[in-house]
Each structure stands twice: as C-alpha cells, then as structure tokens.
Amino acid sequence: MGHKIRKAVFPVAGLGTRFLPATKAMPKEMLTVVDKPVIQYALEEARAAGIEDFIFVTGRNKTALEDHFDYSYELQRTLEERGKTEALALIKSWLPRPGQVASVRQQLPLGLGHAVLCAKNLIGDEPFAVILPDDLVLSKTPCMQQLVDVHEETGGNVVAVVDVPREDTKKYGILDVSSDDGRLASVRGLIEKPAPAEAPSTLSIIGRYILTPTIFGHLEKTGKGAGGEIQLTDGMVKLLGAEPFHGLRFEGARYDCGDKIGFLEANIAFGLARSDVASELRRIIAALA
Numbered sequence: 001m002g003h004k005i006r007k008a009v010f011p012v013a014g015l016g017t018r019f020l021p022a023t024k025a026m027p028k029e030m031l032t033v034v035d036k037p038v039i040q041y042a043l044e045e046a047r048a049a050g051i052e053d054f055i056f057v058t059g060r061n062k063t064a065l066e067d068h069f070d071y072s073y074e075l076q077r078t079l080e081e082r083g084k085t086e087a088l089a090l091i092k093s094w095l096p097r098p099g100q101v102a103s104v105r106q107q108l109p110l111g112l113g114h115a116v117l118c119a120k121n122l123i124g125d126e127p128f129a130v131i132l133p134d135d136l137v138l139s140k141t142p143c144m145q146q147l148v149d150v151h152e153e154t155g156g157n158v159v160a161v162v163d164v165p166r167e168d169t170k171k172y173g174i175l176d177v178s179s180d181d182g183r184l185a186s187v188r189g190l191i192e193k194p195a196p197a198e199a200p201s202t203l204s205i206i207g208r209y210i211l212t213p214t215i216f217g218h219l220e221k222t223g224k225g226a227g228g229e230i231q232l233t234d235g236m237v238k239l240l241g242a243e244p245f246h247g248l249r250f251e252g253a254r255y256d257c258g259d260k261i262g263f264l265e266a267n268i269a270f271g272l273a274r275s276d277v278a279s280e281l282r283r284i285i286a287a288l289a
C-alpha cells in the first residue's frame, strides 16, 4: 500500500546551546556516543531502512557534518601509507556514494516545521522520512525500518511514539488517539508541548517520522506555534482526517540526547550494548557507584 521510502531529511541547523561549551565551534550532531557522532547513528539507521538519499537541513558552522561523510583524502592516504588497514576499512565502510548526501541551508531559526519545509524541492512528490539525530534508539530492528514496515501496510503518515511520564508532555508532541491496539494507534489529534493537565494522552512523538509530501503545502501556511516557532506538529495536524496517520509504539529504547543527562545515559547504554567495551564499562560503573 505504501510507497518505497527513498529519502530522509535530517534537521541539523540547531545551535546546541544546551551543550555549550562543547558546541561553541562544533555542531552538536558531531557529539560522540561511544566513538561515533550522533549524526552517523542517524544516517546508519536510515540506510538500514533502505533509504538512499540523505538531506541535511543545516545552518552556519555546520560544515563538519558534510566533511564527516566526505572522502577524507589526507587521512585515507596517511592510513594507507602506514598500513593501518583496519582503521582505513572502518572509514571507507561508511562513505555514502557521491550525490547521496545533499544539504540545504535553513537560513533562519524558525522551527522544525520550517526546517522540514526547506527540503521541499529536494523531496519532490513522494513520502519521505524525517530523523531528528538528537533521538537515539537502541533496538533489534532499526526504528526507521519499523516505521517503513508500518507505512507499507497502512500508507500515509507514521510517527514513532513512546509513553512518557505525564510531567514530560511539555517537552514533546503528544497524540490524541481514536483507536489503539497497544502497538499501533490511529491518530485524531496532535498537540505540541502541552502542559501536563492539557495533554490528551502521554503518548509522545520521538524524532522519527514518515510523512507524505502533502505536509509541505500545510507547512507553507503554518504560522508560529509553541515557543514562537513554526512547528512540524502543527503542520501534521492538517493531515489528520485527510490521510492515514498512525503512531507506532516501536520496539526498542529511546535516548533523548537533546540534554546532558539523556546524552550521558545514551553513552552508557550504547557502551553497554557494545561487546568491545561492555565488560570494562560495567566494571567502571560498579566501581564509581
């Protein structure tokens, strides 16, 4: 029923003020979890879901992101000369083909909805994925693949959701659902960052979306919402009723790297999931606790 998802948008224009001074001269998406920048986790997840085109919506001071996915001539040459074959293979294993990574500038920090709208011309007329690199997911099946599987069944729009404590509804986009089988919920309302008392549920959107291109027309007409920004959630509201819209309780654990604690937690969780560092890390945590 659904279309093949070929393209993913990565909104990466944010300033990362919550991570100063780390992000003074470096994009926050280059912060590493264990030994990989968070943006690479995001691209790997997209690629594992069969996505072939990666679109960065960037801003000033974000060139390190483009460099990270480019051929690194001096480094590769040096590694070759020194016979560092393992390191070389590691770097080469993750080079997108020329043309697979494209970027557009957001120009002004007008919000997530505006960032997605900036990718309109590069997406064209097909459903596409949006991945917010701040959200990392540890799961058996990559989270975006889980959304792609649902989209194939249901068509239309699909977002990954998780139940959060009621006091946290003010941090996320929240669903109002008309039916819910415990895994898949049919969405009838959406509200961005509601106060706990006003939240229609505690099902919150994480940074994984499959959207139809209809969203662009709506985003063009969406004014400022929560926080004075053009919100993706407000654009998505206009899709409700007109197109299928589902929330998937994905299998896996989400780590919100948008703040320091979530980021530290992600480092520990991803470290414990890695066979090369897990046992040593477990020993260190026990000794410090």
Ligand code: G1P
Pocket (backbone or CB within 6 Å): 112, 132, 134, 135, 171, 172, 173, 174, 192, 193, 204, 205, 206, 207, 231, 232, 233, 258
């Ligand atoms: C954004 C979205 C929000 C969503 C969240 C997931 O908020 O606006 O609906 O729940 O990402 O991380 P932000 O984290 O940019 O404030």
